[in-house]
Amino acid sequence: MRWPGKFAFGQGAFGGFGTTTTTAAPAFSFSAPTNTGTGGLFGATQNKGFGFGTSFGTGTGTGLGSGLGTGLGFGGFGTQQQQTTLGSGLFSQPAQTPAQSNQLINTASALSAPTLLGDERDAILAKWNQLQAFWGTGKGYFNNNIAPVEFTQENPFCRFKAVGYSLMPNNKDEDGLVVLVFNRKEADIRSQQQQLVESLHKILGGNQTLTVNVEGVKTMPDDQTEVIIYVVERSPNGTSRRVPATTLYAHFEQANIKSSLQQLGVSLSMARTELSPAQVKQLLQNPPAGVDPIIWEQAKVDNPDPDKLIPVPMVGFKELLRRLKVQDQMTKQHQTRLDIISEDISELQKNQTTTMAKIAQYKRKLMALSHRTLQVLIKQEIQRKSGYAIQADEEQLRVQLDTIQCELNAPTQFKGRLNELMSQIRMQNHFGAVRAEERYYIDADLLREIKQHLKQQQEGLSHLISIIKDDLEDIKLIEHGLNESIPIRGGVFS
8 A cells, every 4th residue: 555645844845655645634733733742752841631531521630639739749859848738739620610511521532432534544543642641741642622631740640750769857846947959050059158157148148046057968969959948036035946947948038039049049949847737638638630540559558657758749750860879879878878887897996906905004004003012011011010020910820821831832742733834924925926926726617627527537447447356257257267277188198
């Protein structure tokens, strides 16, 4: 079958599939209309949610959210936690409007039964619209009199989406922590931290009762830096309190204040506050726009730590790449921390070795001082007791000492053994320095293997000895038989 027409993507025409030019379907182009547009594969698209009603003809169904643009957004692995906006947020569930119902009808028509060309090419166009819906970008043309359907990544048919988990913030509103994300490197922020604090103080009006404090500075991917701040307000009576995080965040979101922050390089501001149980329940009950409820329920079941983590949608490769960069950044930070801990452990080991050597030195010094103290006490006691007769307890002690001295002086008693030990100690001290490097230690496992090997050798030798003994018995029996047969043979042949 011949296809003389052409199937153009982009600015080309959607030509006919025949040789004649008198087709009922008009010429068709994929040129972008002036009212809508997309930004590439995962570019900036409008956040419009889809709602599913009881049928495509009614408008009483339940919507699945108003998009990902507003509401709660979580950074990867606990690095960013955006403020929650309930009612029109990410997981809100408004009533379906007639416009949304028409959107569903138009989407179903574009994916299943377009009537743009009026021939078999509509089936090919339906498959093309399905492919665009799966990809999450493009426009679905289905009727000459109706505007095309805009396919975004939030549509239910988009395949490039998944559900991940992010850490929920655990800070209270009274802590007053607000996150400012700067499009600058961490080194620049730390070098100009004082100027940054002064600039933020000026943005807050330069009030002397307010003090800006930096809680922490952390590196983020793409040469960005996260700065956590809080503001302390001092009252005239001398007391002080932290400005609540929601109040400070609302002040930063004002138009003039936000423009001033952007001049400083701030790209995003967030209030780091924990979610209430009611908010968490509402977020979990309503799946995000474009996420299948079954997948959302399975994500809640697979949550490794429901008390600390919350499932969040990941739409498109851009979001996946962002989380990957955040994970790499956290891995580098963990590795840096492990290196620091390793260096601290090495330093502590050195300090422990030095301390043990000092303790041994102090023990020797204590022993020497004890002996000197004992000698002083002996001389003092001798002088104190001079001129006095020997008392009964002293006499008893002298007898015991004489007995011990006699036992020590006996040739076969302790003195001989002590002399032998002293001679051995002197020999060890003499040859210790020479043979210090010749000391060998056998590992316990190796010693066990050597014992097992020697045991097998011993068993082999025992078995060989038993064989030799059996052979000797056989030889003796043969010799005895030969000795008995020799006289008989002599009598026969004599």
